[in-house]
Amino acid sequence: MSRVYNFSAGPAVLPEAVLQEAADEMLDYRGCGMSVNEMSHRSQMFQDIIDEAEADLRDLMGIPSNYKVLFLQGGAHQQFAAIPLNLCKLPGASGKADYINTGMWSKKALAEAKRFIDAQEIATSADKTFSYIPDCSDLPVREDADYVYICENNTIYGTVYHELPNTKGKILVSDVSSMFLSQPVDVSKYGVIYGGVQKNVGPAGLAIVVVREDLIPEDDLADVPIMMQWRPQVNANSLYNTPNCWSIYMCGKVFKWLKSQGGLEGIYQHNLAKAQVLYDYLDASELFKGTVRKEDRSLMNVPFVTGDTDLDALFVKESKAAGLENLKGHRSVGGMRASIYNAMPIEGVEALVAFMKDFEAKH
Numbered sequence: 253m254s255r256v257y258n259f260s261a262g263p264a265v266l267p268e269a270v271l272q273e274a275a276d277e278m279l280d281y282r283g284c285g286m287s288v289n290e291m292s293h294r295s296q297m298f299q300d301i302i303d304e305a306e307a308d309l310r311d312l313m314g315i316p317s318n319y320k321v322l323f324l325q326g327g328a329h330q331q332f333a334a335i336p337l338n339l340c341k342l343p344g345a346s347g348k349a350d351y352i353n354t355g356m357w358s359k360k361a362l363a364e365a366k367r368f369i370d371a372q373e374i375a376t377s378a379d380k381t382f383s384y385i386p387d388c389s390d391l392p393v394r395e396d397a398d399y400v401y402i403c404e405n406n407t408i409y410g411t412v413y414h415e416l417p418n419t420k421g422k423i424l425v426s427d428v429s430s431m432f433l434s435q436p437v438d439v440s441k442y443g444v445i446y447g448g449v450q451k452n453v454g455p456a457g458l459a460i461v462v463v464r465e466d467l468i469p470e471d472d473l474a475d476v477p478i479m480m481q482w483r484p485q486v487n488a489n490s491l492y493n494t495p496n497c498w499s500i501y502m503c504g505k506v507f508k509w510l511k512s513q514g515g516l517e518g519i520y521q522h523n524l525a526k527a528q529v530l531y532d533y534l535d536a537s538e539l540f541k542g543t544v545r546k547e548d549r550s551l552m553n554v555p556f557v558t559g560d561t562d563l564d565a566l567f568v569k570e571s572k573a574a575g576l577e578n579l580k581g582h583r584s585v586g587g588m589r590a591s592i593y594n595a596m597p598i599e600g601v602e603a604l605v606a607f608m609k610d611f612e613a614k615h
């Protein structure tokens with residue numbers, strides 16, 4: 253068996269120890285004679301898996317007791333619709349929401365919200381190809397906006413908010429798909445914090461939504477499809493219908509792995525050290541350039557270019573041959589991107605930098 257260093261933006265690298273444990277349990281989960289893939293989601297065994305996963309996640313993120321945790325299907329995209337459909341149905345809601353546009357995922361979330369509510373863009377970094385985070389200290393947040401929305405880590409462009417926006421008292425909703433569990437977080441600053449798990453947490457097919465209790469509509473929303481409503485899932489502890497049992501099980505294992513790494517503070521230190529290896533080299537290189545304003549750089553997604561598209565293509569080809577996979581930038585921006593999520597070992601980043609140095613010496 254030989255494993256590559258996988259720099260994919262998602263689905264992405266998972267901790268090897270977790271994959272090994274899952275492999276060991278594949279045919280016979282803890283003596284029950286079947287795989288988790290074959291188990292009823294109504295069984296006590298699965299109930300224990302989901303309960304433990306939620307408890308570990310609450311512990312890791314320090315989720316206050318007035319927040320609910322939902323394990324849902326439909327990915328982050330489903331929440332692009334569910335967020336306005338739920339939050340703008342609360343008693344007294346105006347049906348207005350303000351979005352900060354820092355790239356493709358906030359743009360798509362805004363476009364989806366516009367299908368249902370009066371959603372508008374109040375800041376953007378589109379003028380410089382989303383290579384920075386706009387100043388969010390004094391935004392034109394509407395007096396009666398129901399919420400302010402951000403995509404906190406921009407997977408494609410490699411930017412991250414180092415400071416949360418001043419929402420002027422409005423509820424903050426954040427898509428953290430590509431930075432989930434990568435650093436300590438103060439959940440109480442958010443009304444909703446959510447993401448698809450397939451980047452930093454587990455296998456594709458699951459979104460985790462952490463939502464403050466008072467932001468979940470109480471009643472059945474007659475004009476909103478059941479699967480878009482948070483309340484039925486809250487009442488059923490994420491088991492309103494058959495969930496993605498496998499992904500929940502795998503995420504539970506990743507939560508335990510994160511605890512063994514010193515929790516979110518421990519993994520954050522690891523992520524800082526890894527990113528520094530790559531950014532230090534990018535800053536010193538004559539050939540490669542990072543594309544993001546320094547103060548807004550992501551610890552998770554690192555885009556870079558040579559400035560020559562043919563050379564970029566050669567780099568992607570040769571790096572793949574050297575066992576460094578998925579370094580091609582997103583199809584919308586080109587160049588290269590290294591996603592260095594929690595499970596990427598520092599050795600992987602060191603191997604990438606060694607390869608880049610060698611490539612630079614030759615070209």
Ligand SMILES: Cc1ncc(COP(=O)(O)O)c(C=O)c1O
Pocket residue numbers: 262326327328329330357403405406407408427428429430448449
């Ligand atoms: C930040 C961010 N938000 C949302 C999405 C879309 O997620 P999903 O495919 O789970 O709908 C992605 C990437 O896939 C992403 O990187």
